[in-house]
Amino acid sequence: MESLEVDALAAPPIELLADASLFLDFDGTLVELAARPDSVRVDTRLATLMERLHDRLDGRLALITGRGAGQVRALFDAPRFTVAGSHGLEFLYPDGRTALAPRPPTLDTALAEMRAFAAARPGLLVEDKPLGAALHYRCEPEAEADSIALAQGLAARHGLYLQTGKMMIELRAGGGDKGEALRLLMASPEMAGTVPVFLGDDDTDEPGFIAAALLGGAGVLIGDERPTAARYRLSGVAAVLDWLEEAAA
Structure with a gap:
């Protein structure tokens, strides 16, 4: 290629x-x-x-x-x-x-699921934002694929916009x-x-x-x-x- x-x-x-x-x-x-x-x-x-x-x-x-x-x-x-x-x-x-x-009504539920996912992975950081929730994997880059897969599933289930970024993935209002x-x-x-x-x-x-x-x-x-x-x-x-x-x- x-x-x-x-x-x-x-x-x-x-x-x-x-x-x-x-x-x-x-x-x-x-x-x-x-x-x-x-x-x-x-x-x-x-x-x-x-x-x-x-x-x-x-x-x-x-x-x-x-x-x-x-x-x-x-x-x-x-x-x-x-x-x-x-x-x-x-x-x-x-x-x-x-x-x-307006803050999406489903964001808090997605945030809780994101925090539960990160709780077993000390290198991950969940950031609560006014209109979004970000999962940072800069300190645990090997968790990138799993983090993205989680965010994609949460976005689909909760009707949230999926935002990519440097060593992070975010769910937010669209x-x-x-x-x-x-x-x-x-x-x-x-x-x-x-x-x-x-x-x-x-x-x-x-x-x-x-x-x-x-x-x-x-x-x-x-x-x-x-x-x-x-x-x-x-x-x-x-x-x-x-x-x-x-x-x-």
Whole structure:
């Protein structure tokens, strides 16, 4: 079987953010992936950088993440930018406004079954989210096949959306993705008339790359080369922070 060729992507030019609205994934983009999601912290460098980007872009800045929006907002200590959480199904705005899709009624049952499965496997971690439940197997990669099979069965039985990710599998509410979140935010008065730039590392970020391109902007893939709708690439979190600091200057 022939291997799939992947085009080499150039690093994004600094001028990409001129007259742009900036959308950022969180884990794997602004912070390194961790074995436990609750062990991640926002350091002074990142907190300061986000403030500088907010000022540089006149507020045209948002995070779009698979985490719960409240969790991310707390990590930044009440930031001035919008956080779209749960893959774009919940929004926390700087002025205190919120928008949240309903929690699926079957999610708690699926969550309990997921926890029972993980209880006998110390390396697995179950993450309860506002609109989803994620099973992380980063610390027990040999459990990947069984974890995916469990999630597929739970999704089918409970009518939940199956979301893949890096070393994790998630059950969540359907009806939204990061591309839809980007389009909704781009319709706001602050961002209308600009072009979107979206940075992300995972396959969950691909809808964001596609939406950005369709609106005249671009996606930036973070990490190793792979098939993607992004136009540019940065090698990892360290490269992202360096590039954003240069752009903010």
